[in-house]
Amino acid sequence: METLSTRLRVPSQARKGEIITLRCIIFHAMDNGYRFDTQGTYIPMHIIDTFICRYNGEEIFRAFQGTGISANPYLTFSVRATESGVFDFIWRDDRGGVHTAKANITVTA
Amino acid sequence: MPFHLLAPRRRWLQRLGAWGMGMSILPSGLTQANTLPPNPRLAPIEESPETAMQKILRGAKSQRGRIEVQLASVAESGNLVPIKIHVPSAMTASDYVREVHILAMRNPKPWAATYEFTPRSGRAEVETKLRLSDTQDILVLARMSDDSWWHESSHVVVSIGACESMELRY
Numbered sequence: 001m002e003t004l005s006t007r008l009r010v011p012s013q014a015r016k017g018e019i020i021t022l023r024c025i026i027f028h029a030m031d032n033g034y035r036f037d038t039q040g041t042y043i044p045m046h047i048i049d050t051f052i053c054r055y056n057g058e059e060i061f062r063a064f065q066g067t068g069i070s071a072n073p074y075l076t077f078s079v080r081a082t083e084s085g086v087f088d089f090i091w092r093d094d095r096g097g098v099h100t101a102k103a104n105i106t107v108t109a
Numbered sequence: 110m111p112f113h114l115l116a117p118r119r120r121w122l123q124r125l126g127a128w129g130m131g132m133s134i135l136p137s138g139l140t141q142a143n144t145l146p147p148n149p150r151l152a153p154i155e156e157s158p159e160t161a162m163q164k165i166l167r168g169a170k171s172q173r174g175r176i177e178v179q180l181a182s183v184a185e186s187g188n189l190v191p192i193k194i195h196v197p198s199a200m201t202a203s204d205y206v207r208e209v210h211i212l213a214m215r216n217p218k219p220w221a222a223t224y225e226f227t228p229r230s231g232r233a234e235v236e237t238k239l240r241l242s243d244t245q246d247i248l249v250l251a252r253m254s255d256d257s258w259w260h261e262s263s264h265v266v267v268s269i270g271a272c273e274s275m276e277l278r279y
Contacts, residue, residue, distance in 0.1 A: 068221025080231035
């Protein structure tokens with residue numbers, strides 16, 4: 001399986017109860033199935049269709065995406081910081097490929 | 110041949126492809142924690158905005174309001190159109206925003222995205238970038254924890270649609 005590069009922006013520290021913003025991007029062409037390459041060959045649909053974020057193993061946010069989302073899909077969402085731990089970012093494409101990334105956070109009282 | 114006639118065959122090919130890949134991935138030790146189910150909302154063929162709306166609302170009535178949509182009024186290229194959605198809510202265990210849906214009413218497949226929140230989200234806010242085929246209305250639907258539906262729509266003028274720039278993938 002190809003490895004796709006991802007980029008995360010997650011604050012490394014937060015206060016307990018604070019609402020923090022998580023940003024993530026995955027570099028993927030999101031081929032919508034309406035395009036042809038320069039040789040006129042049809043490019044079939046291939047998109048990142050599901051994304052989930054887990055906070056210490058518990059799911060906090062889920063996204064389903066269609067062809068109406070741009071290439072290199074970018075997402076920003078929020079979470080209330082409750083405890084130190086790890087955020088798991090998981091992307092799935094419509095052919096079953098899975099891509100993951102992790103970020104740690106330290107929560108102070 | 111027009112696209113809609115090719116679609117069933119393409120769908121079959123895609124399914125075969127997905128199956129083949131799944132088979133090749135499983136023995137390589139993919140952990141159960143990272144397997145996600147297929148996206149049930151992905152439309153296999155083109156559909157009308159009305160159909161896409163009905164598939165989400167399933168007969169429920171929606172009222173206008175409660176949603177704040179930030180979208181540029183003019184976008185030079187349909188390939189990248191930033192959108193920001195905020196649904197003001199207490200986000201407690203008994204009162205929170207469950208889902209937010211984005212529909213691009215003149216795209217060949219109008220359903221663009223669905224976001225699912227939990228009370229732990231703290232704030233029902235999401236930001237992403239859309240791919241739009243044409244000048245159109247963007248409809249945002251939100252479902253609250255009490256199953257009430259709200260909507261807001263926003264108009265965007267797209268100078269060059271994403272479907273017109275065929276040779277450019279980005």
